[in-house]
Amino acid sequence: MKYFGTDGIRGVPNQLLNVEFLIKLGKSLNCLDSKEVVIATDTRISKDMITSAISAGAMSMGLNVKLAGVISTPALIYYSMKKQITGVMITASHNPYIDNGIKILNKGIKLNKEEELKIEELIDKPLLEDSEIGKLEYDNNLKKDYIDFVLNNVVKTNKRICIDCANGSTTYTALPIFKNVTDDLVIVGASPDGYNINEGVGSTHINFLRDTVINNKCDIGFSFDGDGDRVICVDNNGNVIDGDMIIYLIARYLKKNNKLNDNTVVLSIMSNLGLIKKLVDNGISVYETPVGDKHIYEALEEFNFSIGGENSGHIIIPNILHTGDGVLIAIMLIKILEETDTNMSDWFNDLEMYADRMINVSVTNKNAIYDNEILYKRIDEIKKELKDDCKIIVRPSGTEEKIRISVMAKDIDLVDKYIEELALIVMEMA
Template sequence: MKYFGTDGFRGEANKGLNVYHAFKIGRFLGDYFKTDNGYNGKIVIGKDTRRSSYMFEDALSAGITSSGSNAHLLHVTTTPSVSYIVRSENFDCGVMITASHNPFYDNGIKLINSKGEKMKDDFLEELEKYIDSDIKDIDLAVGEKIGRTVDFIGGRNRYIGYLIQTVNKSFEGIKVGLDCANGASFTIAKPVYDALGADTYVINDKPNGFNINVDSGSTHINALQKYVVENGLDIGFAFDGDADRCIAVDSKGNVVDGDGIIYVCAKYMKNEGKLPSNTVATTIMSNIGLYKALDQIGISYVKTKVGDKYVHQAMEENDYEIGGEQSGHIIFRKYANTGDGILTSLRVMEAMIDQKTDLKSLTRDLKIYPQVLENVKVKDKEETLSNEKVCQMIDQVNKELADSGRVLVRASGTEPLIRVMVEAESDNKAKECCQKIIDTIKSENLTI
């Protein structure tokens, strides 16, 4: 698709994604849901803490209401809260304004269907056609048909209540660190943990419109590692800008990424009889160490393309209970249809408390292999992947690593890049093998 990738319509604010795009998206949504259902459409909007999110919220609201539907504003909130509100409050559609873990000058628009899932491709294709067409294609609503904007901050509070009620035990006496990335979770995470009785310590919870994800959150985990160790905390959780990701830190400052969280939670669920499929959904980027650890405890797994929407699709089609990505997008189908960072952290807490141990102990049998990922700019992605010598080198490296590592070479979906990923028992070995493949690509004159 031209605009909507796996994570919505994203670009630098007022450059790649501008206010006119947002207005036209609003116009299309307002008209589509008004027409389809024979009444004023009901659309809910959330946003993260970027300066431009307020501008896009206004443009979307104007577009929706001028087409004859109603825009309900959750204000600053998380992506998973929009997903929850859409499906629990019978909205036609949800919109989240966020660029997730990207810098403040980027922004994005994610669309969520009435089931709380990412919008289907055929809908997005129709929307993209409209974005590139004449705005006069849709009539402006007049008189009593003009939609209205509704302050819906109460929906965010209902989501907080929902998160709390998914937990049936107290967190009393546990020191928990939360890194809110100066993003959307700053309004939600602490109230949840306070209500559950934790001793809650929070960092990066003072957004100013420009500091979202800056040296903080799940993509800059060193800030939380240091904070947990210096303050003697039992555990820490870092979220990204829109809080659909979660990365954990144990009491010693060791990082437990999405693969580690999947391992801890899937093993716990199996032991509790809550994993009837005995299978987890991962992406092709999950670490070989996760698969070896799952093999040891007799849990099966499937591998999807990169992107949490593909993980969710596999879970829906096969009735899997848990799935996710190394980056911290974890889906628990019993509770949500999308990755939810705060919900994920609660499930880790549950596993830890029920088993009367700490996170470090829960991950002791999981060995994450060092991973090297390099991007190579190429003239032609297909030609590179089918090149005889490149394929031979990939085979050679795979044989060299045997069962002590793996190679994954794939094309970027949006850029002229080949991504070369190697996992091995040591950093040096991974770098060495990765470089062999890159050197072969270069020697074949395939690079730009």
């Protein structure tokens, strides 16, 4: 793919995401089924420039554009699916403010490969304007529709809860929701200024939430990313609960209540081997997919499974919403804890996670690893040395010119030893 990565298009404003490119992208939306486009953003300073250019391109092709302002990706997906129209989310998720990106939805569903290729083709060739010109309007009801939808799932609690909004989209969606969940709410990362999204806060800076939970004696904390489609938790003891562990908790609850289809969960290849073994011990099978919530969703749809996600905190429960939704998952966790009269920490007493480490290596041609025979020979040797009680993943990044190396095993010293060795092999090809 020329422009699309694992989750839409990513780039730097005024570089890849320049006005000419964005207008062409807006024009290309005419190839989708809907003649109406709704556009939303996270809190980055570049949001207005990108919104304006995409809107102009779309309207020049006769498409009507609705601007939803700053809302979360799940809120946009909910609305795009409900209204059966094209959705455009302007966000770079957990990246710093200097980056931005575009996620495109066809009636609430992320584009398939054929649709992405069609849009890339249209971007790269001249497009004539349509004889009709579309209209622009501002939609102030979208956020309310989503909040009302989530509030239908809310259970009141007396727990002291901390939420970290990453100075991003959930500042405008999570706050009104959680004020209906508890009267004892600690709020951080909720002062966006266009430049501070994900800056020392949010799901990729979980130690900030951990310290806040401990210092404020909270019962539980939830940290969202910049556009609100992922969540990482901290329990009452200050332990970090990642996406895999959240799925472990919810899957056990669903299985106990006979609501886990085929007693199976969907996880990415990055999921922790210790957690997989514990799921199997609990009678729960694991279906693994490539990295990316798009692949998780496709497996959930194809096999009608109940829950899937990634350790990064993207978690999808398709009978509620066809996307990862950090706020909705947090609400579900609170509901489970209230119903079972437990704390988050009670669910993981017997869970032994494997040591896990990842290294990113910058390269000039990330796809060259597929021809690196030395690398794959050494990976096979390491697996034999560890008697296959390990997980080794070397893959090109979907958004950057980097190779991601992940090693997982019981012994952290062996993890450190082998990942450094593999990183050196990759560096030699860089």
